[in-house]
Amino acid sequence: MLMHEIKDIVREYAGKTGMPTAMLDLSLQNGRLNIEKYQNFWWMSSDIDFQTSNGVRSYSITEFVTDGLNIPDFKDGRDLKYKEVNRNDWQPVDYGTQLKEYYDSLYYEDQEGPPEHAIVEDTNLFFYPIPDGIYDLRFYYWRYTTNPANQDEDDVTKFFPMALVYASYKWIHEVYLKDQQGAIYWNGLLYGKEGELVKMRRENFKRGWKDKVNFQPSTGPGRGSRKRVDRMQIYR
Amino acid sequence: MAHEVIEKHPNVEILHSVDFTDELPDDSSVSNGSTVTAIDSNGDPVASVIGAVSQSGMNLRAVLQGGVDGEDYLITFTGRGTTSTRDSVKLIELRVRSKLLGTL
Numbered sequence: 001m002l003m004h005e006i007k008d009i010v011r012e013y014a015g016k017t018g019m020p021t022a023m024l025d026l027s028l029q030n031g032r033l034n035i036e037k038y039q040n041f042w043w044m045s046s047d048i049d050f051q052t053s054n055g056v057r058s059y060s061i062t063e064f065v066t067d068g069l070n071i072p073d074f075k076d077g078r079d080l081k082y083k084e085v086n087r088n089d090w091q092p093v094d095y096g097t098q099l100k101e102y103y104d105s106l107y108y109e110d111q112e113g114p115p116e117h118a119i120v121e122d123t124n125l126f127f128y129p130i131p132d133g134i135y136d137l138r139f140y141y142w143r144y145t146t147n148p149a150n151q152d153e154d155d156v157t158k159f160f161p162m163a164l165v166y167a168s169y170k171w172i173h174e175v176y177l178k179d180q181q182g183a184i185y186w187n188g189l190l191y192g193k194e195g196e197l198v199k200m201r202r203e204n205f206k207r208g209w210k211d212k213v214n215f216q217p218s219t220g221p222g223r224g225s226r227k228r229v230d231r232m233q234i235y236r
Numbered sequence: 237m238a239h240e241v242i243e244k245h246p247n248v249e250i251l252h253s254v255d256f257t258d259e260l261p262d263d264s265s266v267s268n269g270s271t272v273t274a275i276d277s278n279g280d281p282v283a284s285v286i287g288a289v290s291q292s293g294m295n296l297r298a299v300l301q302g303g304v305d306g307e308d309y310l311i312t313f314t315g316r317g318t319t320s321t322r323d324s325v326k327l328i329e330l331r332v333r334s335k336l337l338g339t340l
Contacts, residue, residue: 002306004277004306004308005306007308008333021238021308021310021329149278150276150277150306150307150308151304151306151307
């Protein structure tokens with residue numbers, strides 16, 4: 001379904017001329033945001049290439065600055081790979097398995113080297129140890145998306161248009177009409193047992209996109225390693 | 237919020253008139269410095285939707301034409317008083333639809 005068809009469906013319900021288009025647009029924007037807050041769906045995945053700077057540990061994810069990734073709609077990180085600039089083999093970076101305070105105690109404050117671990121704290125990406133040169137990085141992440149233009153469609157409007165419509169109706173009842181009972185009804189069609197979001201979750205699982213869960217013991221023989229195997233000097 | 241909503245077929249041309257009598261009480265006519273502009277739902281200006289623009293007393297008139305089926309346009313009628321040179325604005329929402337026309 002094209003975006004303007006979804007808008008016209010919502011208009012027919014809420015009043016063709018009574019409801020300002022600005023409120024209609026807000027209801028659809030918030031509807032989409034509520035759907036995407038529920039889970040990480042396949043259309044939200046993306047990746048970005050960037051480079052580290054020598055001696056810089058943290059990189060802004062959301063801002064367009066030097067050492068910034070400029071991803072204003074960032075939701076969550078997924079994975080990270082690195083390689084040396086003149087090579088073409090990507091190496092894994094241990095991403096998001098521990099908190100920042102763990103790595104702060106694992107590494108010296110001024111310790112430098114190729115990226116081994118990375119975490120996101122607030123809206124910054126931190127590397128441990130501090131990169132000792134320029135490396136190519138590829139950051140895989142989830143992002144919030146916006147509704148397509150009137151003449152366009154995307155996977156949400158194509159395959160689950162009523163999810164967007166129900167989410168919009170719920171917002172309209174809550175905020176515009178101030179009718180909480182009506183909001184509860186549309187909430188049920190969206191979040192309920194056989195609601196639209198359940199169908200979207202099923203499709204999400206079938207497509208193989210699901211939140212990645214890594215289990216790593218923090219004590220005992222499997223504790224986090226400070227060095228890569230290929231950099232360990234076992235005959236010290 | 238738009239002052240008025242118009243639905244039209246893409247092939248239809250409408251001569252639309254906006255009266256600024258109440259908004260510009262010190263004037264007896266709007267000047268040729270008055271303008272009519274249009275933007276689409278993305279906020280991009282679309283000059284092709286606006287045809288000939290004219291003034292008749294306190295009325296600012298413009299031909300609303302063409303448009304892409306399914307697109308929503310926000311038309312801004314800016315009337316400038318001939319005597320006071322003050323500006324007043326009225327917004328018209330134009331919805332171009334080939335199928336969804338009917339009683340509003």
